[in-house]
Amino acid sequence: MIKWLAVVTLVWILYQYEKRFMIQEGHDERGKMILYKSRSRTFTYVLIGWTVIHFINSFYHLTYNQFKDAIAIIVVGVLFIQFIYLFVYRRKY
Numbered sequence: 001m002i003k004w005l006a007v008v009t010l011v012w013i014l015y016q017y018e019k020r021f022m023i024q025e026g027h028d029e030r031g032k033m034i035l036y037k038s039r040s041r042t043f044t045y046v047l048i049g050w051t052v053i054h055f056i057n058s059f060y061h062l063t064y065n066q067f068k069d070a071i072a073i074i075v076v077g078v079l080f081i082q083f084i085y086l087f088v089y090r091r092k093y
Contacts, residue, residue, distance in 0.1 A: 007072075007076055010076070010080075011075075011076055011079055014079050014080065014082075014083045015079070017083065017086075018082070018083065018086060021034075021035075021086065021090070022035065025090075030093055033093065034086065034089045034090055034093060035086070037085070037089050038082050038085035038086040038089055039082065041081075041082075041085050042078050042081050042082040042085060045074075045077070045078050045081055046074065046078050049073075049074035049077065049078070050074065053067070053070045053071070053074070056070075
């Protein structure tokens, strides 16, 4: 339970950082470019993760709980990768 609480807290912190960035800097041209680049880069990870889960499921037949955990890992991983890209592009531009 503590692990899931830590994951939810991490996701909430990353979401709040992105929300604060959108409110403060996301209205001008630079902010929109940073948001676009970070989101477009992370979308490919969603597709790759979903494909990996599909192939694992077709060969090993995941249970419902395993499938649910895999989806949660993909969502958290993609949010974390998007935060990293947002942080890097914010410093770069």
